[in-house]
Amino acid sequence: MKYSYFPGCSMGGSAIEYQKSLNYVNSKIGVELLEIPDWNCCGATAAQAVSRELALALPARNLALCEGQGLGLPLAVACAACYARLKAAARAARDDAAKMQRLLEMPLTGDVPIVSLMEVYAEQQACRALAAAIQRPLNQLKVACYYGCLYTRPTEVSGGKNAEDPQYMEELLALAGAAPVAWDFTTECCGAAHHVDMPEFCRPLLRDIYQNAREHGAQAIVTACPLCMMNLDMRQKRVNQEFHENFHLPVFFFTELLALALGASVKEAGIASHFTPAAGLFSAAREVL
């Protein structure tokens, strides 16, 4: 199972646990990710604030480089924003090839299938390998799977099947022995980058997510996006202060929990470096308590 791979800027920095844990998972189930050489930032939200053309050209260049390699593999993307921007660029290339040509000055068809990491593992062969390689099931840990807003919307870009309740993560974590809860905030916005410029409007969004997860009995929140992770994990203490709450909800990348279930240590899975203490959920023997 081979894929071209676009890591995006956070994978080497703020989301290093995501990269570490997905490397572990891949090594155990035989998924190979081939990083696009000379990739650039996808532009995320920042480029859209500068210009439409830049916001399209940045991700489009990555697609062109990928197509240029001629590997003929689908493109796996770890971050939700990168995923959304790459998909938007692919669609723009298909809708108006001439305009894209003028913008990019590189050949681009936009036909490379773009998949999220969740879809990589949900694919039949990977899924079977995953199920077979589970060593330490997660002991029915109650998790609230949180997708954030960008994986499924806008539906014309993502082409997702169920915008309100995607269920990809739930299926993977159930395979790993966790017990995903049914809750209402799976795809509600976490505030994203606006926590930098409008924090007072964004913290209530986090509060709502924690509140609803807790209300539905979750012991932890699981996510698939570096920015969602940062907001939910790093800003939980501040939200507790502001709203006089005591949410103690560890937040994980879904790959961290998969890695644990596949036999990784807490350190190997990247869990030791979280802001909101997460290691306490696991015993010394790395069993879920």
Place this chain on the structure above:
Amino acid sequence: MARIGVIICHCGTNIAATVDVAALAEAARTWPGVVFAATHQHACSAPGQAMIKAAIAEYQLDRLVIGSCSPRLHEQTFRKMLADTPINPYLLEVANLREQCAWVHQEWAQATAKAADLLRMAVAKVRRAVPLFSSAMPLTKRCLVIGGGIAGVQAALDIAELGYPVTVVEREPALGGKMALLDKTFPTMDCAACICEPKLAEAAHHDNITLRTNSEVTAVSGCIGNFAVTIKSKARVDNGDACVTEQYGAIVMAAGYQTMDWARHYPQYGGGRLADVISGLQFEQLLNASGLSQGQILRPSDGKPPQTVAIIKCVGSRDAARGHAYCSRVCCMAAAKHARQVLAKIPGSACYVFYLDVRAAGKGYEEFYEAARADGAVYVRGRVAKIYRENGKLMLLAEDTLLGRQLRLAADLVVLETALEAPAGLRELAGLAGVTTDAEGWLNEAHPKLKPVETLTGGVFLCGACQGPKDIADTVAQASAAAAKVGALLAKDSLITNPIIAAIAREKCSGCGACVGICPYQAISVKEIPASYEGREVVKRAAEINPALCRGCGACAAACRNGALDLCGFSNRQILEEVDALCRI
């Protein structure tokens, strides 16, 4: 030698603006057999018809071609006109110069050339026409009403009062449809059962009405005046299913509606997981004095009365992305009614109605809505984006678009006014009766303004919500209208048959039976007939057409290998002459 008259209608400007009618008339005069050609502004009008009749007399015309709008509109008009002249009404050809020419082309020369082709073909066809004669067919003076809700029951009562036997078929075990499920009805706040039950009781006791509940129509054959309908009654206790086939002269479709399965389409409202988010019909069950809570409004989750109730309109209506594009017409009034009932039954409660518009167009409706607001209902303009549970309350995330602000409401009970939809199985039922449905599944009326209770299939009428969402008042009005149409049909002593049917030359028929399977109306059977062969009397097999069932589609004539079958009014010879005329042979 034929003496053909050609009349080209201007149709106001509908034809004349795109086609050179004067030039057509001039050309027509040169065609073989044409002794008269003229144009007229409106051939179908009284002066137009007078002109044509005068021409027939003066020029001794013996057949007629009219270039005009679609024959669907005025072929009958012109046939009736010919009844007063020496010309047989079937020695007439209508060339469609409007829908098939002037209305679909813009270029003058091309459109005129095409119109000339169409006229030339019509002239060639009418040259080979033979006089055809209708006959009279008896009809069965009984009516079948499909559906036992208020629409079907009202229609049945009216038809029964006109003196005709009526059978009402209802697939549920009881009559009353959706109306019987309601608590009170707007704008009078009558109890639905109190006004509906007397009608149901009357229907049950009327000498002319036969009720078949727990039953469904499984087959329909025949045509106007003589339908044969098979009705299957489902087993009650140990009886087993029973089928009867009965004859009816007319059928009324009164199949009603169903409400949308909102949970599948609105996961953001909890997808059915939240016990206290219910539909309007479910709310009616709570309100009903004979319901589970004896008319008290109690939350399904904990059985306590709600203090804050939110009502959301347009759930599944006016929402092409998740539901239907259309408006379901009754929900604005239902919401106002529900709001008034909440505020009356739970003193001190608060009621919020989330709306896009308020449509209160009927008699007394606007006043009813105003009364809801006077009672204290708070109307908030905006769609609700999400409902979720927090601390035992239902949180609604919405926008007040008049204030331009987001709002968050904590409610104890949420009522969704869900869209009305065509009921399950309507398309299949329509197919049995030969009626079509539209893109949203509602039954098609013959004309939305001028023929609202008829269908394009003669003898099949419709009324009530199966034609489109509507309230009880309009349903009852349509039911009585359909009954009047049925009465007009059944009052006739006989039906004039359509002579445009298949005809068989039995001496050419080999009895192969290919036509039998092709006929969509099962109008052909193969029979043994006496014949002679080399001087001997023998028996041979040959096809026989049932003129009561034949609809004149011509499929059998095309299938017949021997050319024994032909279609009166569209004979093989006529069609080949049309082709020759078009190809200018």
